[in-house]
Amino acid sequence: MLAFVLRRLFASAVTLLAIVVLSFVLMRAVPGGPFDQEKPLDPRIRERLEASYGLNDPIAVQCLRYVGKLLRGDLGPSLRRPDASVNSILAAGFPKSALLGGTALLIALLVGGLAGVYAALHHNTIRDHAAMGLVMIGVSIPSMVLAPLLVSLFALTLHWFPTSGWGTLGHLVLPATALGLAYAARIARLTRGGMLEVLRQDFIRTARAKGLSEAAVVRRHALRLGLAPLVSYLGPATASILTGSFVIEQVFAIPGMGAHFINAATDRDYTLALGTVLVYSTLLVGLNLVADVSQALLDPRIRPG
Amino acid sequence: MAIAVLALLGGWAMVLLARSREAPPPLPPYEVPALAPDEPLPPPPSGRLASRQVLRLNNSAEPATLDPAKMTGLHELNVALALFEGLTSLHPRTLRPVPGVAESWDVSPDGRRYVFHLRPARWSNGGPLTAADFVWSWQRVLDPATQAKYASLLYCIEGARPGSGPPGFRALDERTLEVRLEAPTPYLLELLAFATFAPVPRGSVEAHQERWTRPGSLVSNGPFILAEWRPFERILLRRNPHYWDAGRAAIEEIDVLAISDAETALKKCLNSELDWIRELPGEKVAAAARLPGFRYAPQLNTYFFRFNVGRPPLDDRRVRQALNLAVDKESIARYLLRAGQRPARSFVPPILPGYTPPEGPAYHPEHARRLLADAGYPGGRGFPRLALLYNSSGSHQQIAEAIQHMWKAELGIHIALTNQEWGVYQTSMQNRDYDIARSSWVADYADPSSFLDCFATGSGNNRTGWSHAGYDEQLALAARETDPIRRMALLREAERILVCDEMPILPLYFYVNAYVVHPRVRGVYDNWRNFHPYQYVYVAAD
Numbered sequence: 001m002l003a004f005v006l007r008r009l010f011a012s013a014v015t016l017l018a019i020v021v022l023s024f025v026l027m028r029a030v031p032g033g034p035f036d037q038e039k040p041l042d043p044r045i046r047e048r049l050e051a052s053y054g055l056n057d058p059i060a061v062q063c064l065r066y067v068g069k070l071l072r073g074d075l076g077p078s079l080r081r082p083d084a085s086v087n088s089i090l091a092a093g094f095p096k097s098a099l100l101g102g103t104a105l106l107i108a109l110l111v112g113g114l115a116g117v118y119a120a121l122h123h124n125t126i127r128d129h130a131a132m133g134l135v136m137i138g139v140s141i142p143s144m145v146l147a148p149l150l151v152s153l154f155a156l157t158l159h160w161f162p163t164s165g166w167g168t169l170g171h172l173v174l175p176a177t178a179l180g181l182a183y184a185a186r187i188a189r190l191t192r193g194g195m196l197e198v199l200r201q202d203f204i205r206t207a208r209a210k211g212l213s214e215a216a217v218v219r220r221h222a223l224r225l226g227l228a229p230l231v232s233y234l235g236p237a238t239a240s241i242l243t244g245s246f247v248i249e250q251v252f253a254i255p256g257m258g259a260h261f262i263n264a265a266t267d268r269d270y271t272l273a274l275g276t277v278l279v280y281s282t283l284l285v286g287l288n289l290v291a292d293v294s295q296a297l298l299d300p301r302i303r304p305g
Numbered sequence: 306m307a308i309a310v311l312a313l314l315g316g317w318a319m320v321l322l323a324r325s326r327e328a329p330p331p332l333p334p335y336e337v338p339a340l341a342p343d344e345p346l347p348p349p350p351s352g353r354l355a356s357r358q359v360l361r362l363n364n365s366a367e368p369a370t371l372d373p374a375k376m377t378g379l380h381e382l383n384v385a386l387a388l389f390e391g392l393t394s395l396h397p398r399t400l401r402p403v404p405g406v407a408e409s410w411d412v413s414p415d416g417r418r419y420v421f422h423l424r425p426a427r428w429s430n431g432g433p434l435t436a437a438d439f440v441w442s443w444q445r446v447l448d449p450a451t452q453a454k455y456a457s458l459l460y461c462i463e464g465a466r467p468g469s470g471p472p473g474f475r476a477l478d479e480r481t482l483e484v485r486l487e488a489p490t491p492y493l494l495e496l497l498a499f500a501t502f503a504p505v506p507r508g509s510v511e512a513h514q515e516r517w518t519r520p521g522s523l524v525s526n527g528p529f530i531l532a533e534w535r536p537f538e539r540i541l542l543r544r545n546p547h548y549w550d551a552g553r554a555a556i557e558e559i560d561v562l563a564i565s566d567a568e569t570a571l572k573k574c575l576n577s578e579l580d581w582i583r584e585l586p587g588e589k590v591a592a593a594a595r596l597p598g599f600r601y602a603p604q605l606n607t608y609f610f611r612f613n614v615g616r617p618p619l620d621d622r623r624v625r626q627a628l629n630l631a632v633d634k635e636s637i638a639r640y641l642l643r644a645g646q647r648p649a650r651s652f653v654p655p656i657l658p659g660y661t662p663p664e665g666p667a668y669h670p671e672h673a674r675r676l677l678a679d680a681g682y683p684g685g686r687g688f689p690r691l692a693l694l695y696n697s698s699g700s701h702q703q704i705a706e707a708i709q710h711m712w713k714a715e716l717g718i719h720i721a722l723t724n725q726e727w728g729v730y731q732t733s734m735q736n737r738d739y740d741i742a743r744s745s746w747v748a749d750y751a752d753p754s755s756f757l758d759c760f761a762t763g764s765g766n767n768r769t770g771w772s773h774a775g776y777d778e779q780l781a782l783a784a785r786e787t788d789p790i791r792r793m794a795l796l797r798e799a800e801r802i803l804v805c806d807e808m809p810i811l812p813l814y815f816y817v818n819a820y821v822v823h824p825r826v827r828g829v830y831d832n833w834r835n836f837h838p839y840q841y842v843y844v845a846a847d
Contacts, residue, residue, distance in 0.1 A: 032728020035454075037377070038745065040735070040765050042457035044467055048449045082452065083370045083518050084536065092536050146314070148568070153317045156576055163572040164564070166538060253564040253573075255537035268728050 034079035097244030097256035107180030116191025138185030195226035235291030239284040331643035362581035371518040373500035389503035402494035416489030436476035555843035602831035605748035606816035615770040630673035649812035665804040685717025695743035771809035
């Protein structure tokens with residue numbers, strides 16, 4: 001097991017390096033630059049700016065310099081925001097996105113997991129169809145529709161929560177629900193599917209034949225394997241939910257990380273864009289590793305050699 | 306639980322659908338208020354004031370920097386306005402320069418030497434603000450290490466251009482500053498109110514380097530000080546007791562929010578969580594127009610199309626004229642934009658005191674067809690396939706489609722539409738890699754030259770390849786002219802060449818700024834720059 005983890009760790013590091021280099025080169029291949037604006041800068045001033053950030057050096061040199069700094073934990077200055085470093089921008093935004101995403105994930109797991117198990121246990125009954133019908137609605141309503149609906153009802157009409165903003169628990173409820181429900185729907189479908197497959201298997205019949213109660217069968221035997229598809233989905237899903245949602249953070253004016261993914265790219269703020277890519281891919285690679293390891297622990301048939 | 310929530314939401318969606326009404330009628334075009342050039346400053350707050358003088362305003366974006374030397378955009382300038390004050394400040398209604406840190410000034414007869422007499426002003430830490438502070442701050446702007454993007458604004462000062470000798474400003478004594486100019490610059494006093502010319506606190510900048518803009522180390526001299534800065538969320542400003550005119554400022558605290566989504570900001574306004582939305586995109590105007598505090602004001606900002614005259618047949622003046630005459634700007638403004646804009650027949654918006662722009666030709670499809678036939682394309686036959694370029698955002702696509710249709714219907718020519726993402730579009734414009742391109746221009750100062758200089762030969766903002774000796778000559782004569790009336794006449798003649806004869810551009814409409822200010826908030830005046838000095842603002846009691 002340890003050898004497996006170490007091997008995967010090494011592979012992850014190589015993947016990350018490839019992502020950085022590739023993103024660096026691709027980003028610079030796109031026309032436009034961080035100092036473009038409708039009113040062009042004085043050419044001499046522009047040249048000085050580009051020189052001071054080293055943007056005139058060959059791409060390979062710039063890339064090497066970037067990776068060198070990266071190894072020391074420095075993501076560089078933001079090209080569009082002279083008062084801030086990329087480290088400081090991400091350090092301010094990530095915890096907010098992560099708190100929002102974490103809460104949303106809890107809601108999603110609770111609602112989705114329960115709905116999935118419930119539907120699987122009442123397979124092909126009216127309860128199953130009702131639960132899955134609701135889930136289908138959940139999958140189909142994009143958060144950019146759901147979020148304003150929630151605001152309109154719970155903030156503007158009932159005045160239970162503020163319309164948007166950040167800072168108190170009340171600010172967290174609506175965005176976490178809007179973000180969580182979309183994931184809950186997918187989780188419910190995965191859980192139901194996984195459970196159904198397991199419930200049909202021989203060892204479950206054996207367990208039932210032994211005289212175990214249905215609850216014990218589900219808890220002790222079925223859940224463990226039935227959750228396997230969910231676990232492999234949760235790796236990438238967690239990475240994406242923790243790094244923030246552009247739509248939700250826009251609608252609720254949350255100063256998280258979500259907007260940087262889009263804005264840094266359109267602003268050609270190369271360093272900030274690379275920083276967001278790096279945070280996201282590190283989480284993605286790391287959580288996939290965690291998912292693989294937990295799957296091995298859950299399912300005795302998947303044991304790394 | 307989930308079932309209940311979803312059912313509730315479904316029901317609510319029905320209610321909302323049932324409530325949605327027909328689109329409201331378009332807003333009438335803006336009216337330009339008649340203002341005396343010597344309009345006095347507004348009186349101090351009168352009537353009963355609210356006990357809590359707190360202003361919550363949406364600035365729409367996170368400022369890129371709070372260092373005035375490095376600012377370029379409106380979202381930064383809106384905050385600089387509260388924190389810093391230059392030698393001059395601007396009248397909240399007319400935007401005419403009024404005394405700021407400088408109490409008075411003398412101008413030499415040739416208009417090239419100014420002597421400013423500073424008032425006994427103080428920094429927010431109580432230290433004295435002297436002429437030497439301005440000298441140091443301006444030298445800092447010119448120092449390449451500062452990376453001041455708008456350092457070029459100082460180039461009207463003698464010796465300020467790189468490599469042209471010591472800059473022509475110096476402190477004659479603690480409270481007297483002399484500025485010598487390259488050429489007479491009629492808009493200098495207005496320029497001095499711009500953030501680039503603001504004084505910065507030397508002690509703090511030297512001690513904290515680029516981190517001096519944080520709360521605690523940002524020492525300022527304007528009506529407010531920086532109390533808190535939560536990036537991408539809010540900036541909290543408090544009244545500066547050391548400001549020279551602190552008696553006038555009624556607002557105790559300003560909460561500057563960075564909400565980029567206009568719908569979110571509107572909902573906050575509806576729910577009384579916000580008092581002021583500084584700007585609204587065109588598509589939100591209909592929804593906002595129902596709010597009691599909705600307003601709109603003309604801007605010194607023109608929407609137009611550039612013709613690349615390096616590409617035939619756009620090198621033919623008659624073709625450019627035909628394309629201009631075949632566009633029904635009135636209909637586009639009234640039925641498509643619907644937010645109070647006026648169609649443009651000149652490049653300079655007709656709202657500057659002392660300047661009446663020439664009127665370009667009106668919509669005349671028949672004449673347009675004749676011109677096109679004269680150019681060798683009767684009924685559009687044989688006209689090459691050109692492309693109209695626009696950046697993919699806002700209503701640019703709808704406008705481009707309307708114009709494409711008009712040209713097809715009136716002239717029988719087919720123009721392809723190309724949209725590019727902002728950065729890509731910028732590069733195309735820089736490389737002049739387009740046939741016809743959507744553009745806009747905002748004035749930096751209230752003078753026609755701020756617009757007309759764009760199309761001088763060799764200007765970095767020309768981007769059309771158009772060059773006209775007569776036009777250049779009028780501009781050069783105007784730059785040397787010290788009599789304001791003769792100067793305006795010269796500029797008008799230049800603009801006549803641009804929009805009546807040569808037409809390297811197609812002016813389409815003049816922008817308006819739509820915004821919302823809660824009726825309780827007083828002292829915010831419509832003006833052409835959406836510029837509202839906060840010391841005149843107060844909150845009236847309900």
